[in-house]
Amino acid sequence: MQGKMKISQLGEFGLIDALKKYAPVSKTVIKGIGDDAAVLPYTKDKYLLLTTDMLAQGAHFTLRMPPRLIGHKALACNISDIAAMGGLPTFAVVSMGVPKDLPVRFIEEVYKGIQSTARGFNISIVGGDTIKTDKIVINVALLGQVEKKYLVTREGAKAGDGIFVTGPLGGSLKSGRHLNFTPRLAQGRFLVENFKPSSMIDISDGLAGDLNHILRASRVGARLDRASIPRHKGVSLSHALGDGEDFELLFTLAPNKARKLMDWQAAQKVFYFYPVGTITANIKERIYAKGFTHF
Amino acid sequence: MQGKMKISQLGEFGLIDALKKYAPVSKTVIKGIGDDAAVLPYTKDKYLLLTTDMLAQGAHFTLRMPPRLIGHKALACNISDIAAMGGLPTFAVVSMGVPKDLPVRFIEEVYKGIQSTARGFNISIVGGDTIKTDKIVINVALLGQVEKKYLVTREGAKAGDGIFVTGPLGGSLKSGRHLNFTPRLAQGRFLVENFKPSSMIDISDGLAGDLNHILRASRVGARLDRASIPRHKGVSLSHALGDGEDFELLFTLAPNKARKLMDWQAAQKVFYFYPVGTITANIKERIYAKGFTHF
Numbered sequence: 001m002q003g004k005m006k007i008s009q010l011g012e013f014g015l016i017d018a019l020k021k022y023a024p025v026s027k028t029v030i031k032g033i034g035d036d037a038a039v040l041p042y043t044k045d046k047y048l049l050l051t052t053d054m055l056a057q058g059a060h061f062t063l064r065m066p067p068r069l070i071g072h073k074a075l076a077c078n079i080s081d082i083a084a085m086g087g088l089p090t091f092a093v094v095s096m097g098v099p100k101d102l103p104v105r106f107i108e109e110v111y112k113g114i115q116s117t118a119r120g121f122n123i124s125i126v127g128g129d130t131i132k133t134d135k136i137v138i139n140v141a142l143l144g145q146v147e148k149k150y151l152v153t154r155e156g157a158k159a160g161d162g163i164f165v166t167g168p169l170g171g172s173l174k175s176g177r178h179l180n181f182t183p184r185l186a187q188g189r190f191l192v193e194n195f196k197p198s199s200m201i202d203i204s205d206g207l208a209g210d211l212n213h214i215l216r217a218s219r220v221g222a223r224l225d226r227a228s229i230p231r232h233k234g235v236s237l238s239h240a241l242g243d244g245e246d247f248e249l250l251f252t253l254a255p256n257k258a259r260k261l262m263d264w265q266a267a268q269k270v271f272y273f274y275p276v277g278t279i280t281a282n283i284k285e286r287i288y289a290k291g292f293t294h295f
Numbered sequence: 296m297q298g299k300m301k302i303s304q305l306g307e308f309g310l311i312d313a314l315k316k317y318a319p320v321s322k323t324v325i326k327g328i329g330d331d332a333a334v335l336p337y338t339k340d341k342y343l344l345l346t347t348d349m350l351a352q353g354a355h356f357t358l359r360m361p362p363r364l365i366g367h368k369a370l371a372c373n374i375s376d377i378a379a380m381g382g383l384p385t386f387a388v389v390s391m392g393v394p395k396d397l398p399v400r401f402i403e404e405v406y407k408g409i410q411s412t413a414r415g416f417n418i419s420i421v422g423g424d425t426i427k428t429d430k431i432v433i434n435v436a437l438l439g440q441v442e443k444k445y446l447v448t449r450e451g452a453k454a455g456d457g458i459f460v461t462g463p464l465g466g467s468l469k470s471g472r473h474l475n476f477t478p479r480l481a482q483g484r485f486l487v488e489n490f491k492p493s494s495m496i497d498i499s500d501g502l503a504g505d506l507n508h509i510l511r512a513s514r515v516g517a518r519l520d521r522a523s524i525p526r527h528k529g530v531s532l533s534h535a536l537g538d539g540e541d542f543e544l545l546f547t548l549a550p551n552k553a554r555k556l557m558d559w560q561a562a563q564k565v566f567y568f569y570p571v572g573t574i575t576a577n578i579k580e581r582i583y584a585k586g587f588t589h590f
Contacts, residue, residue: 022484024417025383025440038421040386040438043338050421052436054390056428088320091335095349095434122319126326126333126345133351135429139390141347141436143335145320189317 034217035153036084036202037144047151049144051081057136061179067106069179070138071113077204078142079121079183080247084202085153086192087146088185091126092118094140097133110138121185150192152251157199157218159281162258164273167248169207170235177232178245187271188249195261197251207276208241208287210250221285224277241287252279329512330448331379331497332439342446344439346376352430356474362401364474365433366408372499373437374416374478375542379497380448381487382441383480386421387413389435392428405433416480445487447546452494452513454576457553459568462543464502465530472527473540482566483544490556492546502571503536503582505545513547516580519572536582547574 030047031039037051053074055061061070075092082089094114098107118125123142166187172178184202191197199218203210207229215222231240253261261273325342326334332346348369350356356365370387377384389409393402413420418437461482467473479497486492494513498505502524510517526535548556556568 022383022481025385027385027419029386029419029421032419032421033423038386038388040421048343048438050386050388050436050438052388052390052422052424052434054392054424054426054432054434056392056426056432058429059427088317090320090322091324091333091345093333093345093347093436095347097349097351097432124322124324124327126324126335127328127347129347129349129434131349131351132354133430133432134353137349137351137392137428137432137434139347139349139424139432139434139436141345141388141434143343143345143438186317 031153036081037087039085039151042145046145046147049082049085049087049146050141051078051144052139052141053077053081054137054139063106065179067109068113068116071110072117073179074138074140075114075117075123075142076181076183077247078140079123079185080202080204082142082144083183083185083188084200084249085144085146086150086188086200087144088189089121089123089142089144091124091143092140094125094128094138096128096130097137098130099134099136100132102136114140121183150196152192152197152200154199154201154214154217157214157220157252157279158254159220159279160255161198161252161279162255162275163211163222163224163250163252163277163279164261164275165203165207165230165248165250166271166273167246168230168232169203169246169248170240170243171232172243172245175232181247183247184249190271191251195253195257197253200249200251203246203248203250204244206242206244207246207250209244211287214250214252215283215286219283221280221282222277222287223280223285224287228274229276230274326448331376332382334380334446334448337440341440341442344377344380344382344441345436346373347434347436348372348376349432349434351432358401360474362404363408363411366405367412368474369433369435370409370412370418370437371476371478372542373435374418374480375497375499377437377439378478378480378483379495379544380439380441381445381483381495382439383484384416384418384437384439386419386438387435389420389423389433391423391425392432393425394429394431395427397431409435416478445491447487447492447495449494449496449509449512452509452515452547452574453549454515454574455550456493456547456574457550457570458506458517458519458545458547458572458574459556459570460498460502460525460543460545461566461568462541463525463527464498464541464543465535465538466527467538467540470527476542478542479544485566486546490548490552492548495544495546498541498543498545499539501537501539502541502545504539506582509545509547510578510581514578516575516577517572517582518575518580519582523569524571525569
């Protein structure tokens with residue numbers, strides 16, 4: 001559209017040409033499908049991040065679970081995605097499919113869970129949609145932002161890099177941890193601001209599966225020191241490798257930074273980062289474990 | 296987080312304080328829940344827009360409907376929301392709940408419908424989520440942007456303003472038009488660039504219901520010239536007022552602009568805007584028709 005031109009200056013045919021196609025926004029996708037969040041143009045120094053996750057009754061939760069935790073999880077798994085890019089969350093929209101015969105109280109509690117987690121992470125819920133469904137479905141889309149210099153994707157891992165996780169793994173679904181986990185946003189920010197990981201992802205499909213996402217994107221291999229993989233109490237190695245929904249961060253660090261992180265860590269008790277292996281140049285060194293699949 | 300400070304400069308307790316709370320993004324919501332899209336801070340001259348819509352098998356579509364049109368609708372109703380703010384769409388994320396036994400072909404066609412509409416409106420699909428559900432659920436979250444000077448909300452209608460719609464109304468669900476409508480993005484842009492409506496909304500709940508949204512937000516009343524309400528063939532006045540999912544734009548214009556629009560319109564054949572009534576100062580003048588309800 002020729003915004004500055006007066007209507008009177010446009011003849012009928014000029015108008016037809018002008019209106020056939022409004023001038024669309026010219027835009028570049030920095031990173032689309034295939035990472036924890038999309039990376040979009042924003043300001044000179046920052047990128048916009050956008051991610052979405054859908055939870056469904058039956059697949060991810062049941063009516064016997066506390067509705068506030070269901071709400072928490074719906075937002076928290078999106079926050080985990082923003083954390084995995086090195087970013088900070090900002091605004092969210094929430095869609096909910098609700099069965100006719102569900103007590104209103106249940107949905108109110110789900111919303112309270114979402115709102116409480118939003119407050120805790122300084123996120124504003126700015127819109128949504130509510131429709132009728134047979135079973136509960138919750139979709140959250142979350143915006144975030146990240147300084148360009150802090151952006152971390154799945155792509156930068158290099159041979160020799162150390163591999164780390166932010167906490168013990170496995171048994172998340174069985175134990176109920178998948179409902180009340182704390183997304184590792186503080187750890188993600190600490191890392192990008194002080195150590196700048198070469199790659200990062202959140203563990204939703206299981207350590208093996210998500211490490212393979214990094215290996216594929218970075219065109220490298222990995223060796224895990226299986227004995228050093230931190231596990232929750234009573235969890236076997238294969239479950240620590242294969243269970244999903246841990247929502248810990250998995251990241252890689254250049255060798256000198258990996259050493260510094262370990263030195264720093266020896267002197268404090270704020271966070272603990274667990275070294276679990278090393279990136280190799282051999283792309284055939286993949287990590288085998290039956291990953292948890294959402295489908 | 297104190298990004299510039301060296302790790303070594305922070306003692307253990309300094310670190311604990313620093314890490315307890317990463318510094319969250321400071322941000323202001325320009326407009327949250329309660330309009331067609333959220334209005335968020337962006338650049339000096341532009342706002343960011345964010346909207347979301349969920350469609351469910353059974354409530355909005357059946358498996359006998361063409362899957363490409365289902366995909367089209369899932370994106371198009373979001374585009375309509377961005378159009379109603381005077382904006383242009385940019386990036387979308389798509390979540391889909393899919394039954395195990397559904398032919399893959401069906402979902403492929405839904406995606407093709409989404410992609411084809413995205414291309415037509417210069418939108419990039421930048422991410423999504425796929426989960427298992429008993430019935431198909433599709434959620435789209437759409438980003439857009441609007442120049443600050445072009446933003447139109449539901450709030451600005453004033454006594455004396457003319458009320459307009461962009462096309463004939465009613466019978467959308469019965470006729471199948473709700474599946475293959477064209478969102479009025481070109482009309483929305485034409486209006487904000489040349490006439491700057493005082494308020495605007497897209498008609499999803501029915502003319503009466505959506506006009507009442509404007510009246511409530513603007514604290515005004517309205518009189519409709521019922522004979523002038525454009526209707527689709529075979530549609531009664533009460534259906535034109537009450538049926539939902541027309542996805543036409545409903546807007547108000549200051550009296551001098553309303554006259555100019557009518558003059559312009561008399562000389563061209565590109566768009567047609569239908570005058571349907573006048574805004575009044577009496578907030579008791581609400582429009583009564585049983586609006587279509589999504590719930």
